[in-house]
Amino acid sequence: EDQVTQSPEALRLQEGESSSLNCSYTVSGLRGLFWYRQDPGKGPEFLFTLYSAGEEKEKERLKATLTKKESFLHITAPKPEDSATYLCAVQAPDSWGKLQFGAGTQVVVTP
Amino acid sequence: GAGVSQTPSNKVTEKGKYVELRCDPISGHTALYWYRQSLGQGPEFLIYFQGTGAADDSGLPNDRFFAVRPEGSVSTLKIQRTERGDSAVYLCASSQTVGTDTQYFGPGTRLTVL
Numbered sequence: 001e002d003q004v005t006q007s008p009e010a011l012r013l014q015e016g017e018s019s020s021l022n023c024s025y026t027v028s029g030l031r032g033l034f035w036y037r038q039d040p041g042k043g044p045e046f047l048f049t050l051y052s053a054g055e056e057k058e059k060e061r062l063k064a065t066l067t068k069k070e071s072f073l074h075i076t077a078p079k080p081e082d083s084a085t086y087l088c089a090v091q092a093p094d095s096w097g098k099l100q101f102g103a104g105t106q107v108v109v110t111p
Numbered sequence: 112g113a114g115v116s117q118t119p120s121n122k123v124t125e126k127g128k129y130v131e132l133r134c135d136p137i138s139g140h141t142a143l144y145w146y147r148q149s150l151g152q153g154p155e156f157l158i159y160f161q162g163t164g165a166a167d168d169s170g171l172p173n174d175r176f177f178a179v180r181p182e183g184s185v186s187t188l189k190i191q192r193t194e195r196g197d198s199a200v201y202l203c204a205s206s207q208t209v210g211t212d213t214q215y216f217g218p219g220t221r222l223t224v225l
Contacts (some may be wrong), residue, residue, distance in 0.1 A: 004153075034213075043115070043202055043216035044154065087153050097142060097209040098167055101153030 002026045004090055006102035009031060013109045021105045023088035024070040032089040033071050035064050038085045047073075047086075073093050113137065115217035117203050123223045124193055132188040132220045136205030143186050144204040144214055145178055154202055160186060160211050193224045 003026045013019055025033070032051050036044035049059045050066040057064050061082060062076040073086055083105045089099040115178050116135040144163055146154035156170040160180045167179070175193075180186040187221050190197055200219040206212040 015163075031210075036216075041218075043204075043218045045217060046213050049213060089153070096166070097144060097159045097161075097206075097214075098156045098170070099144075099154075099214065100145075100156065103151065103153050 004102040021073040029093040117217040135204030140205035
C-alpha cells in the first residue's frame with residue numbers, strides 16, 4: 001500500500017531559526033505532491049504543488065523541493081505566524097483526484 | 112472571491128441518529144471532494160464527484176455513508192445510524208477540474224457522536 005510519512009511529528013523553533021520538514025512517499029509514478037498548511041480549527045490551506053524530481057517552489061519564507069522518494073519543506077528565518085501544522089499529500093497515477101495525506105508536522109515558532 | 116463553505120460548523124448528535132453535512136464549493140469548480148480528519152492525523156479521502164456523479168467512492172468506510180451532488184454544485188454527505196467512531200472533522204474541497212488541479216478546502220464540520 002502506498003504510504004506517506006512525515007517527520008518530525010513536531011518541531012519547536014526559535015524565531016529566525018531555519019529548519020526543514022520531510023515528507024517521504026512510496027508511490028511509484030507520482031502524479032503530484034502537494035503541501036498544505038493547517039491552522040487549528042481550520043481547513044488545510046494550499047501552499048505548493050510539485051510534479052517532478054528536481055522541481056522547487058518558493059513562497060515567502062517557505063521553499064519546497066522534490067526528489068524521487070521525498071520532499072522537503074524548508075522554513076527560512078521563521079516567524080511566530082509560521083506556526084501551524086504542515087501537511088503533505090501525494091496523488092498516485094491511478095488515483096485521479098484522490099489525495100493521500102501524511103499525518104503532518106506541527107511547527108511552533110516562539111519569539 | 113468566496114471559498115468553500117461548509118455547514119454546520121459543529122454538529123453534536125447521539126449514537127444511532129442520522130446526520131447531513133453540507134458543502135458549497137467554489138463557484139465554477141466541477142470537482143468536489145470529501146475527506147475525514149481525526150485528531151492528530153491527516154485528512155483521509157472519502158469520495159469525490161466530477162459534476163453530478165461520484166467518480167470514486169472507494170474511501171467511504173461502509174454503507175452507512177452516502178453522498179450526493181444532484182445539480183453538480185452543492186453536495187451533502189449523509190451518515191446513517193451514527194456511531195461514536197464517526198466522530199471527526201469532515202472536510203470538503205473543490206477544484207476547477209479533476210486531476211492535479213489544486214484542491215481548496217473548506218473549514219470543515221466537526222461531528223461529535225455521543
